[in-house]
Amino acid sequence: MATVIGIWLAALLTLAIFSFLYGDNPFYKAAEHLYVGVSAAFWLLYIWSFTVAPNLLVGIQKQGLLGKDLLLIPLVLGILMLFRIVPKYAWYSRYPMAFAVGLGAGLALTGTTQGLLFPQIQATILHPFHSINNFLLILGVITSLLYFYFSREREGVMGWVARIGIYFIMIAFGATFGYTVMARVSLLIGRVGFLLSDWLHLM
Amino acid sequence: MRTRRIIYTLVFLAVSIPLLLRWTARVQPSPPVEMAYQAIEALQPGDLVLVGVDFGPSTMPEMNPMYEAILEHLFRKGAKVAILSLQSALDLPNGVQVLEKVARRHNKVYGEDYANLGYKPGLEAVIVSIGQEIRDVFPEDALGNPLDSLPMFQNVHNYDDIALIIDLASGGTYGSWIQFAQARYGAKLITGVTAVMGPETYPYIQSKQLVGMLAGLKGAAEYETLIQRPGLGSRGMPAQAMVHILIILMILYGNWRFWERWQR
Incomplete structure (x- = not known):
């Protein structure tokens, strides 16, 4: 019974959202507001249940504040973050923010250099005349990078190089747009499939 | 109007x-999907595969078909499958449902052939920690069973003991797996992404940081063609x-x- 109610609810809400295609209407508004309200409440409970409770509270119960994971530190940093709510003491939240930014920057710096920059440069060091793909890849990378070199006017050779670069960039945008259309259509297929199959049993 | x-x-x-x-419709598998298929085909029975379920309900129509097709292939090969999520705990209920459906089809046993490690916040930190000792970040599975009590995790400590990682992502988690698990620890990695993310993922195939890639519903359909089991894709x-x-x-x-x- 619960499944049937769930399917009907999902189907009616799907139709209410789709009704926006005809024009703004109360059904769409109701579905939209319901979505926003449920999401907000859900995320609050979610962060408590899946992040704070299992990683901090359960940990404190098991090993105390000064155990293996030194949970006193995240507890204090977490409390300091809440000081943002009180304008007079809001500056206390800068400590956990600084910790988060520092950690993020450190991870991003090593990760991006080791995992993105070097391997991608290495993958571009190819024999340009070994295959047409190699030639196009090298040409595309160099001309696209030079398109973003703004310290010199785009005249003469520089103008031609930048022009070739913009063609490569446009092809990349075209591919991205094509894939985006495909993704959106896939989502529509999923929803229509749900309506025809689970709800109406026509498939 | x-x-x-x-x-x-x-x-x-x-x-x-x-x-x-x-x-x-007939679908011709593309090289990145073919590569992913070959990487799974090369697995030996008993090899452990980590599958990141990092997609939620909003991208299920695109991602579920590829997830199901990949699980089908992994179980056919006799691989041990452990799912986890580093994006959101909301991604796992669907992930578990599909995993159990495919596991039932192959008479697989929880703990011996497949497991759910659950959700862990901290993305990059978690990926780096698995490189040292998986028990540091996942001392228990999602059901509260100590990892040591699960037969499939005996002698599994870090990426050296994990044959393959497959991240099915609707967000940036696959990038972190590349940057930390692949670049730092040399882990073998396949990614399945939404079609929107497809073009940005191709450079990692070229640089050989990924051993295979599936993009969107089309990627799923191509994989279903390769395993000869037409499904939702x-x-x-x-x-x-x-x-x-x-x-x-x-x-x-x-x-x-x-x-x-x-x-x-």
Whole structure:
């Protein structure tokens, strides 16, 4: 019974959202507001249940504040973050923010250099005349990078190089747009499939 | 406004008619999908594979078909499958449902052949920690069983003991797996992404940081073709093709009308 109610609810809400295609209407508004309200409440409970409770509270119960994971530190940093709510003491939240930014920057710096920059440069060091793909890849990378070199006017050779670069960039945008259309259509297929199959049993 | 409604109606018909009439379409596997297939095909029975379920309900129509097809192939090969999520705990209920469905089909046993490690916040930190000792970040599975009590995790400590990682992502988690698990620890990595993310993922195939890649519903349909088990991906392809044809026709029509007006 619960499944049937769930399917009907999902189907009616799907139709209410789709009704926006005809024009703004109360059904769409109701579905939209319901979505926003449920999401907000859900995320609050979610962060408590899946992040704070299992990683901090359960940990404190098991090993105390000064155990293996030194949970006193995240507890204090977490409390300091809440000081943002009180304008007079809001500056206390800068400590956990600084910790988060520092950690993020450190991870991003090593990760991006080791995992993105070097391997991608290495993958571009190819024999340009070994295959047409190699030639196009090298040409595309160099001309696209030079398109973003703004310290010199785009005249003469520089103008031609930048022009070739913009063609490569446009092809990349075209591919991205094509894939985006495909993704959106896939989502529509999923929803229509749900309506025809689970709800109406026509498939 | 009237024209717009006609277009919406045409798109709806282009999607629903092929679904209702159960049309099928032949799909030619692309090299990145073929590579992913070969990487799984090369697994030995008993190899442990980590599958990141990092997609939620909003991308399920695209991601679920590839997830199911990959699980089907992994169980056929006798691999041990451990799922986890580093994006959101909300991704796992669906992940578990599909995992159990496919596991049942192959008579697999929880703890011996498959497991759910659950959700862990901290993305990069978690990936780096697995490189040292998986028990540091996942001392228990999602059901509260200590990892040591699960037979499939005996002698599994870090990436050296994990044959393959597959991240099915609707967000940036696959990038972190590349940057930390692959680049730092040399882990073998396949990614399945939404079609929107497809083009940005291709450079990692070129740089050999990924050993395979599936993008969107089409990627799923290609994989289903390779494992010879048509599923949700293959069923969606005719509708996808119909809408693409419709869009191309509308672009041509729009340009023709524009050119006609410009001529006048």
